Structures are given as C-alpha cells and as structure tokens.
Amino acid sequence: MALRLVSKNFRNKVSPMLSSASLLHSHATSFGFKEVREEEKSQMVGEVFSKVASNYDLMNDLMSAGLHRLWKDRLVSKLRPFPGMKHLDVAGGTGDVAFRILESVSSIRRRALQEPVDDGLQEETQIYVCDINPNMLNVGKKRAIERGLAEDKSLTWVQGDAEALSFGDNSMDGYTIAFGIRNVTHIEKVLAEAYRVLKRGGRFLCIELSHVEIPVFKELYDFYSFSVIPPLGELVADDRESYQYLVESIRRFPPQEKFASMIADAGFQKVEYENLVGGVASIHSGVKI
C-alpha cells in the first residue's frame, strides 16, 4: 500500500516533466528534467562535475554501496585488456577505469613472464584518459600520484570533448566510457567519434546507469533515487541540485534496447548489453569490423 502510494506520487511528480521533455524542439536538449538550449548543456554539466569533483569518490561509494567498484571490474574484464594495447577511456576523469586496465595488463604480463614487470614492455601499453573537465582530471591525476603511477608512461591525461576527440582515425584497440555518456549533448556524435578512433577489430564498451523494469524493484529504486540521493548529496556534499540532476539524467537516458540500436546505427557490430542489478547499470558493447 505504502509502496503504491510512493509510486503514484512519483508518477504524478515526474510524468509531466518527462512528457514536456519529450516535446523538445530541435535545438533544445535535456538537462535532467529541464529543457535547455544545446549550447547551455555542456556548461551546466561542467558546473555539476566541477562541484562534485572533490566528493566524487565518497558519494559514489555511498550512493552505490560500493557496487560501482564491482561494476567497473566487470567492464574491464569484458574489455579483455592485453599488453601493448592502445586504449582510450573517455569521460574517465577519476582514472578508475584506466587504473583497472593497467592492473589487468600488468598481471597478464606478470603471469606470462613469471617475473616482476619489465619497464620496457610496460611502456608499449598506452592508456589515454580523456575528460572535458579539468577538476575531474585532477581527481584522477591525484589518485595516480597516490598509487605511485605519476611517472607511469603508459598513462596519458588529456582534456577533451567526447563529441570531438583529438585522436587519429583507426588509432585505438579499445574504447571505454563509464558513467559519462548520459551527460553529453549529442550521444550520436560520441558514438561516431568512438567508431572513428577505433581500429578494425577494436572494441567499444560503455557502462551507464540505466533502466530498471522489474516491478516492485523499480518502485523501490525510484523511491531511493528521488527521495534518498538528493538529500544525501545535500548532507554529505552540501549540494542537492547536482545529485537531483544525476538521478534525473538517468531517467532521460535511452533505455537499454534503444541505446543498443544507436550503437549499431553508429556502425558497430556484435552489439550486446548486460544488465547489472536488474538494470540499475548496464554494460553495452560492440566491435568495429
């Protein structure tokens, strides 16, 4: 009964916002449930991530009960990194994905050589971390220093826009984007750029907070999202609005099937996805053939 009431209240509050958002005209886009001009969105997203950067790790752990760590492990295990690979992690400011890829490559090499990592071979692997926001990149660079990776030549930090990458055509073996694509203005441009920079045989993997369709769990998840996360943001980071944007932006992101078809439309083949925790997050993948 209480659950039905929560669900009804949520629908009454959110449905009008969703339907007005679906009437967006051609030069407007969504910023959470708000309709904004396309030119405004990246600046607004930039302000969100500049504000959340300092509390990013703590809030991520609190909001996901640490699950984001296991999800990123899963993303990297699906990537199947290999020594010598050229990889691009987009929207990768925190370095979370890049560090995991480096660890994976190092452990493959250690197993292969049965001896400590050889610096000469290690240099061949190149992981580029690209993010539009210098504050988020600074979070990652600081963590690299803490991990003793400051001088690691395998790791390169680049400020750049996922919609217009500065990397050459057919230059990467792998491309990942973790919890970043729902923040961009034009998803299609990001996918086109991912396709352009990948070599033939190169793999695209994207993890994103996604859509839960399991009855009861969906209602509980909506309640948690809209009634717990923004107040938690206020309590821990003194920032309710950024976390309100976070939960709204998840609802505005295309559902799993639709996003899979967008990836296929960008030219990728073998497109598939895996739901994590009933669709709270999903990992989409594809190959450039």
Ligand SMILES: C[S@@+](CC[C@H](N)C(=O)[O-])C[C@H]1O[C@@H](n2cnc3c(N)ncnc32)[C@H](O)[C@@H]1O
């Ligand atoms: C939720 S954080 C994810 C960070 C990291 N991938 C992780 O999982 O910990 C989203 C990131 O997307 C970045 N971002 C947003 N729009 C972007 C764009 N157009 N190009 C590149 N990065 C972007 C933000 O600056 C932010 O660092």
